[in-house]
Amino acid sequence: MGTIVFDTEALTGFARNYVLRAAVELLLDEGWDAQVPAVILAESLTGRPRDDVTTHRTLPQFGTVMTSQPTAQYAGLMRARLARTGRSLPSGIDALVAAHAALAPGESVVFTSDPRHLGALVKDHPRVAVRRVP
Secondary structure, eight states, X not given: OEEEEEOHHHHHHTTTOXXXXXXXXXXXXXXOEEEOBGGGHHHHOOSOHHHHHHHHHHHHHHOOBOOXXXXXXXXXXXXXXXXXXXXXXXXXXXXXXXXXXXXXXXXXXXXXXXXXXXXXXXXXXXXXEEEEOO
């Protein structure tokens, strides 16, 4: 058992994407927990009810988790490590999503449309799998 962590595209696409929904529901049926870091709402909500309806329908299924100071600091460390390699730097929100997954107990999987950046952030965390949103 483990933790599913959503990034923005996974959250906004969950209601419409049957393949993603089936993958998440399979993990939930196996006893995995799901996390929606509250910070991704900054990217997923527009303030326009028509555009935000799918996100608002999905959120009650999973709720949100706040980002603690230690998690935020770890996200900064993850970004700094990548910066030293000369690779392109992921967004701070991507780093926060990665930190939530890396610090979750047990295994975790991040569903994302940006597996390159998320994968680079968690490359030193073998318990974290990154899956492209289908």
